[in-house]
Structures are given as structure tokens and as C-alpha cells.
Amino acid sequence: MPSVTYVSYDGKSTTLDVPVGTSVMQAAVLHGVDGIVAECGGSCMCATCHVFVREEYLSKLPEMELGEDAMLDGAASPRRPNSRLSCQLVMTPAMDGLVVDMPETQT
């Protein structure tokens, strides 16, 4: 099963096995990883599951749709070039090993 590593703002890292088809946000919430709020439950409506994706994995992610792009502009922690909403990152085998850094705040 592919794995994802979540690195909190204070540097604590948590690695989870995430089934293909599950989103990076869903896995974090299921395991109680702090730093992902996911207020809207994964509807791409709230930008509280914001993550920074480590450079080497960016090309392996699903393309960003307009809705996600727009919501990122409204994220509580300023957007960076490697910003994504983790509810839109649905696991594929190619994403194995993915490392995401959590922003300082989601709200």
C-alpha cells in the first residue's frame, strides 16, 4: 500500500499507509493527524486541508482543477507554488512515498 508522510508545522512527522482511492485528507482525519482540519468534509469548499507538497512529488499528483486553485487563494496560511488541498489528492500507486508539510494554521 502506498504511504504518505505528514510533517507538522513544528516538525513532527507521521507516516501512514493510504489505500489507493483514499484522499490524503481522508487518511489524515481517519488517523487523527493534527494540522488537517477539513471543515467541509472534502468538498473543496473550505481550504482547511491545505498542505505544501515536497518538490519531487509535485509532478505525480492529479492536476489541479479550477475550484481547488480558487480556494487555495483563500487559504489561512499564504499559498505557495507547491500548495494543494489534500482533499483533492486521491492516492494512486505513483504517489507512494508522498511527503507533505502542514502550514502554520488552517483557520
Added chain:
Amino acid sequence: MPSGSMSGAGVVVVGAGHGGFQLAASLRQHGYDGSVTLIGDEPSLPYQRPPLSKDYLNGKISLDLLLMRPEAFFNEHRIELVTGRAVAEIDRAGKAVVLSSKARIEYDHLVLATGARNRVLPLPGIELDGVCYLRNLAETEDLKERLATAQHCVVIGAGFIGLEFAAIARGKGKPVHIVELVDRVMARVVCPDTSAHFADAHRATGVEFSFGARVERLGGDGGRVTHVALQDGRSLPADLVIVSIGVMPNEELAAAAGLAVENGIVVSEYLLTADPNISAIGDCASFPSRHSLKNPVRLEAVQNATDHARCVADRLMGKGGPYSALPWFWSEQGAQRLQIAGLTTGYQQVVLRGDCEKGEYSAFCYAGDKLLGIESINKPADHAFARRLLAAGRGVTPQEAADMSFDLRAAAMARPN
């Protein structure tokens, strides 16, 4: 009032919905080290409500994905979770709540996050089997099972819940007839243009509407609902009836304890009742909003519940300011998305911006030149910008909104003055 230091009885939260859960989580996040007790009257772990009428009813997500957090979270964060228990009474003098089991739980500070309950129509036949509601998990499980075999669905009330249900039922090929008292959908929350767009979208998928129609009674056979009789004499066949005519605040506990209630538990801009040891948040709270033309308001929304919770948690940690968050709402109905930023009640003028033909536009609602709120239809970018603009108290004039060459993004992203 409790603070970051150790205190005796700690914080007790009545209601384990979005607001109650967030309050407990925020206290721990901010390092509160007193005890935190979260009391819910449903048997399950705290769960998210919005997906109930969307992905969960549709069978797209399982129960574990509905939960706010796994069970371990509550242990790790020392949140004492009491499920399946109703609070019978607040003993303000003794600073304790009394459960229906007579057990007493003392508090330093009490937060009422009791939510709201379905409004029930006092109609003949309302008790028939097959008459359903869609607010909590148990109701949704029941509805999901019934929907699988339903032949004719009738929805009473064309609000968010009724329309979200209709979209899912149509997706499963079920005939759906929506009966609405007034002349348009979501009349209480959106402008007529938005209502028209959504009604057309639902009609295009085969939903039938009866507007300006009043239900007279529900008819049945052997205790099961078989039809819905309207006052105009029509009879609609129905083996599944969804009653979605809104909710009422759960304010009785507060009222019985002598706290003021009027369409919700009355609180100040700090979300505090007249008792300095009792706050109220979320769907059950009637509060003054700086974003509303008319006050107080009572809002039924996840954003409202969670932002209320954060505000009260901050106050309990000694960092309190008045509640000022911008209200926002969303609904997903089949392929259609509606996102609302701000409170549009009292608008006098609507400016449409975008591609109305294609169904991708926003409705800017004004009172005079004051921008009250923006309804975005399949236009998430506008919604993101709307939230930034309104939260910062920055306006966009009606002329600017109507001018497609006006750069909404630049206006939203501009640094505050």
C-alpha cells in the same frame, strides 16, 4: 473562568456536533489543561453532518470517513466523551448539569452547543411509516435503506436538504416530486435568479415541482404512507416522504434554567449568555453579527458552529474578542454547486456577474451600495474572492461587479488598507 492553568471542574460542552466537537478540540489545541467533557445524545462518535445529505446518503463514503476524528483522538486529547446521554437540567447555582440518568457533572464553564431539531408538520398522517427526515445519522441510515426500494419520492420543502435529497434520488432513477409552500426554491436564503437557476437544473434531471402548494394530509394503507394529499385537491403517490421544512433551535434546556431564549439561546457578541459561566454556540445560539443588516441572527451552518467554537475557546483561554467571522454556506445538488459568502437578508439589488447561460456566475447582493453577500453558482473562484473581500470589509460597487473587465481577484487579493 478557566484559563490555561489547572482548574477544578473544567469545561463541560452539551452537544457533540460540529460546534461542540470543535470547542473541545480547540481548547486542547490551545493548551487548556483542565478537564473537558463533551456530552452528546447520539450513540456514535461525533460525526460530520454535511455529507449526510450528500456523499453518505449516496453511498459514496463509509461511516469511518464521516467521523470527525477516530476514537483514539478523544483519549489522546483527554476529552471525556459521553455519548448517548441527554442532559435533563442545568443547575446554575450548583454549576452542574444533570443527565437524564440523574448523574451530575460539574462545570467551571458550560457551553451549550445543543443544535437544532427537525420542524415537524402537525398534519394528519405525519406518523405514517415512510415519512422521513434527514438531519442525523440514524435518520440518514433509515432513509438510505428506504431509498433503495422507493418507487415514488415526495419532498415537502424546497430548501437545501430537500433539494440535495432530490438530486441523489434522481441519480438513482427515482421519481421525485417537490412540494413547496412559496413560489421558488431556497427562498429564505437566495435571490430569485439563483432560485430559478437551481429549479431549472433540477427540472432538467426530471424533478417535478409544485410551488405555492400546501400539503393537507398524508394518506396511508396499513400504517404505511401511500400518498400526499394537497389542498388544491391533487394526490401525489408516495411511498417515501421527506419532510424538509427547516429546523427549530434546541433552546428548552437553557429556557428551563432561566436563560433568555428567542428563536435560539440569546447571547452577546462574545457568545456569552447572561450567566457569565454559560456560553451558547452554533445552530442553537441567537447572536449579533457584524455582517448582518438585522440582528440578532441565528445561523444553521458548519462554519458558524466551528467559528463560534473557536471564538469561545479563545475567550476561555483569555484571548477573547467579540465574534466577527464572516458567515458562509454551501450546497451541492447533483452537478450544481452553490456557495454563499455573507448574509444577504435585506438586499435591494442584485448584480449578476459571469456566464448565466452556462450556469457559471455569481449574484452580488446589495442594500444601497453596501455589498451584503455573494451567491456563487458553479463559480468557486468568485466565492473564494468573495470571502476575502467581505471578511476584510471591502466592497465592490454594483458598477464594478457588473463590469467583466473589473479584476475581482486583484480586488480580493489586495492588501488591507
